[in-house]
Amino acid sequence: MKAMAANDACDGRPVGPVYETRTFGKRRGLLVVDGNLWVQQRRFILRHLREFGWGRTDMAIQIEHEASQLVQYYRRLIDTKAQSFQIDDCNDDNNNDDDDAAENRRTPEKTDEERRYESSLGKNEKAEKPGDVGREPAKRSLTAEDFYVKVKHRELLKEAGQGAKLSGIIVEMEDFFGVPVLNALWTMMAGKRYNVDDQELIYLQRIFTSLLRDVDMIGCLFQHFPVLKYLAPDKSGYNNFLKTHEKVWQFIKASVNYSEDIFISSIQSRVLHTFLSLLSLQRELENHKKTYNRDCPRDLMDVYLKALESDENLDETFSVFARDVRDCGAKIKIQMLFIWTITNSMTYLNAVVMEFLRMFMGRTMNVPHRATRDTQLMGYTIPKDSMIVVNFNRILMNDFWGDPEVFRPERFIDETGKIVTPEQFAPFGIGRHRCMGETLAKGNLFVITAALLQNFTFSPVPGETPPRNAYTDGVTACPVPYRVLMTKRAHTVN
Numbered sequence: 001m002k003a004m005a006a007n008d009a010c011d012g013r014p015v016g017p018v019y020e021t022r023t024f025g026k027r028r029g030l031l032v033v034d035g036n037l038w039v040q041q042r043r044f045i046l047r048h049l050r051e052f053g054w055g056r057t058d059m060a061i062q063i064e065h066e067a068s069q070l071v072q073y074y075r076r077l078i079d080t081k082a083q084s085f086q087i088d089d090c091n092d093d094n095n096n097d098d099d100d101a102a103e104n105r106r107t108p109e110k111t112d113e114e115r116r117y118e119s120s121l122g123k124n125e126k127a128e129k130p131g132d133v134g135r136e137p138a139k140r141s142l143t144a145e146d147f148y149v150k151v152k153h154r155e156l157l158k159e160a161g162q163g164a165k166l167s168g169i170i171v172e173m174e175d176f177f178g179v180p181v182l183n184a185l186w187t188m189m190a191g192k193r194y195n196v197d198d199q200e201l202i203y204l205q206r207i208f209t210s211l212l213r214d215v216d217m218i219g220c221l222f223q224h225f226p227v228l229k230y231l232a233p234d235k236s237g238y239n240n241f242l243k244t245h246e247k248v249w250q251f252i253k254a255s256v257n258y259s260e261d262i263f264i265s266s267i268q269s270r271v272l273h274t275f276l277s278l279l280s281l282q283r284e285l286e287n288h289k290k291t292y293n294r295d296c297p298r299d300l301m302d303v304y305l306k307a308l309e310s311d312e313n314l315d316e317t318f319s320v321f322a323r324d325v326r327d328c329g330a331k332i333k334i335q336m337l338f339i340w341t342i343t344n345s346m347t348y349l350n351a352v353v354m355e356f357l358r359m360f361m362g363r364t365m366n367v368p369h370r371a372t373r374d375t376q377l378m379g380y381t382i383p384k385d386s387m388i389v390v391n392f393n394r395i396l397m398n399d400f401w402g403d404p405e406v407f408r409p410e411r412f413i414d415e416t417g418k419i420v421t422p423e424q425f426a427p428f429g430i431g432r433h434r435c436m437g438e439t440l441a442k443g444n445l446f447v448i449t450a451a452l453l454q455n456f457t458f459s460p461v462p463g464e465t466p467p468r469n470a471y472t473d474g475v476t477a478c479p480v481p482y483r484v485l486m487t488k489r490a491h492t493v494n
């Protein structure tokens, strides 16, 4: 990955039906384009997302709001729909570890080494072992309770855990996060948010999940043999791919129309408004040469892309407008403590988020790159137009981690109790194509996890086998669908 990042000949993105069908048969968007178009798109999006709060207080407030909506929704659901479950029916082993690791975790006797380590956490002495990054794994995975063992919250934690024997609901985890996560982004993009149980959005999320399962980072059958689009459109998955995209286009089109409708009256503008304003400026500049057809997002994108390609100053011009809108919004903004400062003081949860990311990305491949010319990579000759894909499994799940299959956040905490980030840990990629959603993704993971664990207990469904490490392949790996028993904790946090 480092060698690729250092070589600009590896900056291209692949071409082919998978990458183009999603954008109306043309190379559009940001994720899988390259060259001048990519440079301009990336610059535009970064600048204007920042204008509207990306990575700043606005975004933190938005994420917190989504997390609290999610908590309230499930609290209400538990209040109205809860069934009673016997605690004895619930298998408490809700860790996804493999069998050996689970067996180790159940070992009642701690080793001397572990006792010394745990006491060092409390006394802030130098730990003798095993707070390293991963080379020498702990014999027994520590839990949050172990980590905070010296903290007075221990009794509270125990008491809260007992809430699990009350009553709860069974939820499908597959649908759990889609709407709040989309909301945090969509509010910033289009100024619109959806209810946690919005059926249309849940449906959209489901078809999107299935789309991401049908294709993987390398592509799919009709990507490599495009003739199959015509010869076997069903069997090659092309028809399904197209159908799913039509739904996504409809959703985007509705957002564009909505954004246009509220544009004039809106105080806090959004990125989609920026697009629309840019379009209207472009239209003026082009003296209405091209008519914008509001029924067709394809035209919208074409005109917008042309605007960006044809005149960089247009972007500058728009920036002035965006600043005015932002200043106007600033007058009514309530300044809040920036969430990122809070995250710094919650070491264990930070480590949990990092471990999520390691295990999630460690099961997938990077977004593919393409050689834009003949080049050399680590002594290998890479011909022009070759697809180059980093296998994250060899980085995030290799021997460096000692026990890669075990969910063990402690590997990211050093002996002084501080977060350590090994060089191998790069789930968002490195270099010029590094993920643009990193701050949002990490913020979502952190805040939503914190809010849920503060308020609920998640246990295996009585009588069902607890989820294991099994996952489905695709563009991004997902756990195989599973259900959990969700109960309110005795001490909840607003």
Ligand code: HEM
Binding pocket: 030, 031, 032, 042, 185, 357, 361, 366, 367, 368, 427, 428, 429, 430, 432, 433, 434, 435, 436, 437, 438, 440, 441
């Ligand atoms: C856990 C969540 C996420 C992970 C692990 C992740 C990871 C990645 C990785 C590995 C890349 C490719 C880097 C490369 O090509 O070398 C990437 C690219 C990208 N990601 Fe993410 N991502 C996440 C969430 C998001 C979100 C929420 C957004 C948008 C809001 C986003 C937007 C992008 C974009 C636009 C690119 C393309 C950047 C470019 O090519 O210039 N990502 N991401």
